[in-house]
Amino acid sequence: MTERTATETTTAAATSASELRVAVLGARGRMGSEAAQAVRRADGLQLVAELDHEDSLEVLVAADAQVVIDFTVPSVTEHNVRFAVEHGIHCVVGTTGWDHEALDRTRALLARHPGVGVLIAPNFSIGAVLAMRFSAQAARFFESVEIVELHHPDKVDAPSGTAARTAALVGEARRAAGVGPSPDATEQDPDGARGALVDDVRVHSVRLRGLVAHQETLLGSLGEQLTIRHDSFDRVSFMSGVVLGVRQVVSHPGLTHGLDDYLDLGL
Amino acid sequence: MTERTATETTTAAATSASELRVAVLGARGRMGSEAAQAVRRADGLQLVAELDHEDSLEVLVAADAQVVIDFTVPSVTEHNVRFAVEHGIHCVVGTTGWDHEALDRTRALLARHPGVGVLIAPNFSIGAVLAMRFSAQAARFFESVEIVELHHPDKVDAPSGTAARTAALVGEARRAAGVGPSPDATEQDPDGARGALVDDVRVHSVRLRGLVAHQETLLGSLGEQLTIRHDSFDRVSFMSGVVLGVRQVVSHPGLTHGLDDYLDLGL
Amino acid sequence: MTERTATETTTAAATSASELRVAVLGARGRMGSEAAQAVRRADGLQLVAELDHEDSLEVLVAADAQVVIDFTVPSVTEHNVRFAVEHGIHCVVGTTGWDHEALDRTRALLARHPGVGVLIAPNFSIGAVLAMRFSAQAARFFESVEIVELHHPDKVDAPSGTAARTAALVGEARRAAGVGPSPDATEQDPDGARGALVDDVRVHSVRLRGLVAHQETLLGSLGEQLTIRHDSFDRVSFMSGVVLGVRQVVSHPGLTHGLDDYLDLGL
Amino acid sequence: MTERTATETTTAAATSASELRVAVLGARGRMGSEAAQAVRRADGLQLVAELDHEDSLEVLVAADAQVVIDFTVPSVTEHNVRFAVEHGIHCVVGTTGWDHEALDRTRALLARHPGVGVLIAPNFSIGAVLAMRFSAQAARFFESVEIVELHHPDKVDAPSGTAARTAALVGEARRAAGVGPSPDATEQDPDGARGALVDDVRVHSVRLRGLVAHQETLLGSLGEQLTIRHDSFDRVSFMSGVVLGVRQVVSHPGLTHGLDDYLDLGL
Structure with missing residues (x-):
């Protein structure tokens, strides 16, 4: 021994x-x-x-x-x-x-x-960091960008910090490239369906039992869409x-x- | 001849x-x-x-x-x-x-x-009609339901009529089954990221160049999610x-x- | 006491x-x-x-x-x-x-x-049962139907039993309605990218670390798509x-x- | 005049x-x-x-x-x-x-x-080029990568050239970083549901009426997923x-x- x-x-x-x-x-x-x-x-x-x-x-x-x-x-x-x-x-x-x-x-x-x-590091998820990075890189090439974040319904704040940070990075990249805000002809929206405007980027917060932490950046131009989605299922x-x-x-x-x-x- | x-x-x-x-x-x-x-x-x-x-x-x-x-x-x-x-x-x-x-x-x-x-018929898209029907049928089996509709950015109203109608059908089905509203612990939402509340159902409206008319009903319970999505690419x-x-x-x-x-x- | x-x-x-x-x-x-x-x-x-x-x-x-x-x-x-x-x-x-x-x-x-x-009951997930039911109900209204199932990479069989069962129900519903197989002009597919044919329905099996059990039924007709997706995150x-x-x-x-x-x- | x-x-x-x-x-x-x-x-x-x-x-x-x-x-x-x-x-x-x-x-x-x-340029879609680039950049950070491409049913070859090119870039990036192939415990797959293997990357080809040209790169690690999706609705x-x-x-x-x-x- x-x-x-x-x-x-x-x-x-x-x-x-x-x-x-x-x-x-x-x-x-x-x-x-x-x-x-x-x-x-x-x-x-x-x-x-x-x-x-x-x-x-x-x-x-x-x-x-x-x-x-x-x-x-x-x-x-x-x-x-x-x-x-x-x-x-x-x-x-x-x-x-x-x-x-x-x-x-x-x-x-x-x-x-x-x-x-x-x-x-505010976020150690490599996937979330890549999703933010790619969203910011792609932002200037598309006419429209919006963000949808989806979390469990026990979350007390909306939008999520990651979504707000992504919107800030996207907004910054678009301003730096001289790209204006996403087009939006909305005239009637009595109940606020168009969500929050964060740094000129629309952000939508979904709360759903069963989910953990998920986020989509939707980028659109004439005839095409690019979607970058990150799902966190577990810490x-x-x-x-x-x-x-x-x-x-x-x-x-x-x-x-x-x-x-x-x-x-x-x- | x-x-x-x-x-x-x-x-x-x-x-x-x-x-x-x-x-x-x-x-x-x-x-x-x-x-x-x-x-x-x-x-x-x-x-x-x-x-x-x-x-x-x-x-x-x-x-x-x-x-x-x-x-x-x-x-x-x-x-x-x-x-x-x-x-x-x-x-x-x-x-x-x-x-x-x-x-x-x-x-x-x-x-x-x-x-x-x-x-x-207000809507001749068989897919849209099925999506509404399935959303209403499934609504009472899940703790949470929210709707995301996505359209081209020239649309002047939000939410879409189809989304409002789907929310009404979902809300009605849940009330009929004695199911309460979806859980939501949100306390801070200064910019309205949580979207519109239509018949007790949250509805989110995305506007993106390149899109036509699209809608997702998201249903969630502990450990699972059901998603019913309809895409209209062309009339x-x-x-x-x-x-x-x-x-x-x-x-x-x-x-x-x-x-x-x-x-x-x-x- | x-x-x-x-x-x-x-x-x-x-x-x-x-x-x-x-x-x-x-x-x-x-x-x-x-x-x-x-x-x-x-x-x-x-x-x-x-x-x-x-x-x-x-x-x-x-x-x-x-x-x-x-x-x-x-x-x-x-x-x-x-x-x-x-x-x-x-x-x-x-x-x-x-x-x-x-x-x-x-x-x-x-x-x-x-x-x-x-x-x-072979499956007690209400969401999975609804997804199968809706897939079968919708199947006869669309020209094309395919199924994608996604699971963790430790699964030993492909496709999943639920996907095979869904394909069988879809195939049965289409035959009962006199709807033929989905159109497919594929002539060259040397490596089998088109997946399995189960009851005349194409089934694709994805294996990805991080996933649990997920399934999508994709239904398409001219100008539109209907997607029914179920995610199991936890038993x-x-x-x-x-x-x-x-x-x-x-x-x-x-x-x-x-x-x-x-x-x-x-x- | x-x-x-x-x-x-x-x-x-x-x-x-x-x-x-x-x-x-x-x-x-x-x-x-x-x-x-x-x-x-x-x-x-x-x-x-x-x-x-x-x-x-x-x-x-x-x-x-x-x-x-x-x-x-x-x-x-x-x-x-x-x-x-x-x-x-x-x-x-x-x-x-x-x-x-x-x-x-x-x-x-x-x-x-x-x-x-x-x-x-083999592909002038900026969205498709970005999707390929991001897929390659992210590939070495995830345990699993698979590709799903979806096209109209009149396409004669599978997988699509873009999917094959993406798989090649992903495979190359993983080899350069010393990352092995995605884990896969599949033992029984009698009908080929697991799709094609292109440069060590699984590629699945869906053909659906109503679609044009679409592609998803799915990347997964323990507890998370990153999805990069590109949709071409029109040339x-x-x-x-x-x-x-x-x-x-x-x-x-x-x-x-x-x-x-x-x-x-x-x-």
């Missing part, structure tokens, strides 16, 4: 030399526990610590973590990132609540720690984005906002 | 004995001209007259029409139908503008002409409904409102 | 007078355990026994079950049903493997127990059909094959 | 100084006549000649054309391009039949005429691509194969 344990330890040590050492903050939350599991399964990643709100951040240092994944709460996430950066640990952050001031403070901090990378779908973030953050020093830049979609 | 023409005439006469003799009113309009062409192509139908607004209705009698198709204008359609019924000619009517009073007057007229049938799609109407009206005396009753969908 | 238990028993007894007493066979299996949970949640149903393969069927009698739900295995399901019917207990059966002979034997058995109802979707079956079986004596007859879709 | 005509002529002359002078070859064909009409409607383009097969190419020179659009036939298109290039006229070519040898000869010719641009949809090609070819000397490079999608 002793010998066998020793062998195992040696193997683990040998492996850890080439594997990335990853810790998870907020490891008992829904997203954090999924992230820990995803790290365990991913080739080349080693889960070295799982912390929750009562644990000291010093554990990250003791565990010699190279990357920390933060799925905590808005009130502590910036503090966590500061601690990690000051200890040379890269960060992949899925916690919401980062405003412009917090992002600027983190940029300033990273300027003093030039080798460290921080990824702050496990975010995990391939988290793992991709962990692998890439170590070679992307400074602050990266949004997963897009890691997808390397350029030509 | 003379002999050959004579032969042809004989053949035509022989054929007409078993074929249904059909006239079109409004034959130079968009729908009327399509209807005339559809009659020409249909097996068992013979086009015997094409009238437009300057022609006398007496032509119908002279041509010995058995069925008249009316695609005229609201101001004359009831007059046309009265003339036809009084002359024993069945009617298939696609002209809009028939209110309750006009329908009641026509019912009273038909009571005095018991062998004559009149079909007044030629109405013509199979018109031809079906012509064939059936001769065996359906009295007033029929809507194509549904001719589709014989019962079990 | 004693007093409290007594009170509870009294309440349960009072309730059971108006509630339907339901037992589940195969209660530790995936479907059986979902069914037990669905019965617990449903208004008007009381779960009185949960049996698995080591339990004696006499428990059903001791528990005074009125309806038994069978989600067991093909080798024992007929035996279970016979026991239940002979003891005057109605049956709702989701177990597969019922061939014509087994169905005939059960019909004969029920003839000797005229008050008892048995529902044997919980079968449970509303199971509960509906339990509620209806007590008033449907004899053998019913398929959930359709309980949906009361007639006009 | 005379004065007014003179003024108009002056205006026209003034305008033509800043407008691009465009000629159409094959101007009486379906695509050529649409192209001529599109040029007439487009801002900044002036239609200076419409030629068909009996016309001499010298007309291009006489009309002082700057760009020629070729929608002719495979047997003459290379000859037309050579004439144009040798006379310093840019070319936008939609005629099929360009093999590697013809493309190489044209490259060599253009090397001797360095200021002239030639665009040869008028090709014309925005033709106009874009005309505008861009003058600043893209040399041979460009495919519209992609003009779309400037890089980040």
